[in-house]
Amino acid sequence: MKVQNKIVVVTGGGNGMGRELVLALLSRGASVAAVDINASALEETARLAGMNSSNLATYTVNITDRAAVEALPERVISRFGAVDGIINNAGVIQPFVKLKDLDFAAIERVMNVNLFGTLYMTKAFLPHLLARPEAHITNISSMGGFLPVPGQTIYGASKAAVKLLTEGLNSELQGTNVRVTVVFPGAIGTNIAVNSGVMDTLQVKSGEAPPVKILSPDKAARIILDGIESNRYRVLVGSDARLMDAIYRLHPQRAARFILDQMSSLLPQ
Structure with a gap:
């Protein structure tokens, strides 16, 4: 789906990759409904939109509140007249600890x-999308949704569920006007650890390089939007995601061991 002149809803639009998706959509001629739990972060996104802010509306919504989410489509439609696409980008990671040390409050929050x-x-949005001439659903999974990352086991489980949810939805919507894309980002330079409240559990020793190459959020956003505009089934974002996808297909256990070796220095014992 070409995004020019389309109305797209983006969750997690106040920070990181979500903010870059909002700004990139606006630059491509879309109107955007940016959704985030953080009102001040949304205000900053609107400020950064500059001249394009007239095509932007912001909504402070906790997406875990089902009633609030169910009320959102009518709010967006009352502003823009329709909805053509959604990008489910909002997400949090868990504290960087092993499952045995992870409390149920953290588990439930991530899920x-x-x-x-x-x-x-x-x-909430699917009935409205089905009524459009063409529409698109994009769900952000993760490289951790197909490849186990020790210390992020529950995060990975949640993103693996998003993967299968999206792929199943894709199959169910064959023959309709709605296309579906699942996205697997690798390491992206966002504030997800800070925004998830777990920064103190993820520390790189002073002077050490991160264990993987980090892609900037604006480049990630461009890759995702190119995938949407090409109606791609799946989009791998970053060289690490592409490499590990290839390795995991050939030898899952070897890929898992490689990630364990890369991340072991960050994992509390």
Whole structure:
């Protein structure tokens, strides 16, 4: 779906890759409904939009609140007249600890935001998308959704669920006007650790390089939008995601061991 002159909803639009998706959509001629739990972050996104801000509306919504999400389509439609696409980008990571040390409050938060938030948004907007001449659903999974990352096991489980949710939806919507894309970012230079409240659990020793190459959020956004405009089934974002996807297909256990070796220095014992 070409995004020019389309109305697209983006969750997590106040920071990082979500903000860059909002700005890139606006630059390509789309109108955007940016959704985030952080009102001040949305205000900054609107400021950065500059001259394009007339085509931007912001909505402070907690996507784990099903009632609030169910009310969102009518709010967006009352502003723009329709909705042509959604990008379910909002997500959080878990504290960087092993499953045995992870409390249920953290587990439930990750699953509620990453899986149920995506599900609530998809269910709420799908009837409106089906009524459009063409429409698109994009769900952001993760490289950790197909490849195990120790210390992020529950995060990975939530993103694996998003993967299968999206792929199943794609199959169900064959023959309709709605296209579906699942996205697998690798390491992206965002503030997800800070925004998830887990920065103190993820520390790189002074002077050490990060274990993987990090892609900038604006480049990630461009790759994702190019995938949407090409109606891609799946989009791998970053050289690390592409490499590990290839390795995992050939030898899953070897790929898992490689990631364990790369991340072991960051994982509390």
